[in-house]
Amino acid sequence: MPELPDVEAFRRYLGATALHKRITEVVVKSRRVLEGVKSRRLREVLKGSRVEDSSRHGKYLFCELDNGQYLVLHFGMTGFLKYFKNEDQKPDHQRLILHLENGYRLVYDNQRLFGRVFLAEDRERFIRKQQLGPDALAVDFKRFASILSRGRGAVKTTMMNQQMLAGLGNIYTDEILFQARIHPKTKIAGLTEEELRNIFDQMKEVLEEAIEARADPRRMPETFLLLHRDENCACPRCGGPVKKISLSGRGSYLCPVCQENPE
C-alpha cells in the first residue's frame, strides 16, 4: 500500500485524530519493527509527550513531539495507522500502540513486518542518513532532470530508487509512466528532454490526484491504469489489453500500444 500518496493520507489522518493529544501509555507489540531504538527508550520518549506537528518525506512520516524529538514511521508494504477507542475496532497486526489521554489509541499496524519505527532528533539529518533523494512532490524540474540523468538503467528502476527520488513505488511509477506514455524499460539515456518533462509533469499530476483521492482507488479517475492492474484488462486510453511484464523482479503493468517499447 504505502507509497507517497498513501503516506500523505496517513499524515492527514494523524492530523485529524491523534495530533495534540497526550500519549499516556506506549505498548510495543513487536520489537522487530523498531530500528535503532529499544522499546524502553521509545517508551520513555513518547510517554507523556504529544505529537504537535507532522511532515512527510517520500514514504517516511515524521511525527514531531513536543519534546523536540521525532517519531518516524515507515510503512513497508502493508502498514497503516488506525485511531480508535473500542477494543473490537483494533486492527489485526498491531505493532506499536499509543494510548492517548482521551481514551483513544493510535495504532501502527504492519502485517508483514517490513515497516520500521525510528526515533530521530533531527529531521534533516535522518533524511541524509537514510540517503533519501528529494521528495517526489517537492522536487522541481531542474533537480528532477539532473537526478534522473544519473541513472544508467531503465527509467522505472531509477524513478523507484529512493536515493534518487523519494516517494515513488511500484504502483505509482507504473501509473506515471502510463500517463506519460513511456515504456518502463526505456533507458534514461534514450529519453528526450520533452519526454523527461512529460514524465515530470505526469508525476506531479498523478501524485496530486492520488492525494486528492486520499489514496483510495475508488476515488481515483477512471483514466488511471491502477484501476486496471490486471492482465488483459482494457487500457483506459485505447481499450487494448493491459500487459504484465517483469522488471527487476517486480510486476509491471503497461499498455503495449500506448507505451511503445523502445527496443
Place this chain on the structure above:
DNA sequence: AGTACCACCTGACGGC
C-alpha cells in the same frame, strides 16, 4: 558506481 536478484515476513488466492 550502478544495477539485478534474493531474502526478509505474513496472508490471500487459484489450481489440483
Place this chain on the structure above:
DNA sequence: TGCCGTCAGGTGGTAC
C-alpha cells in the same frame, strides 16, 4: 476441504 505454489504497493545486502 486442504495442500501447495505464487504473488503482493518495500528495501537491504550481496553478487555481478
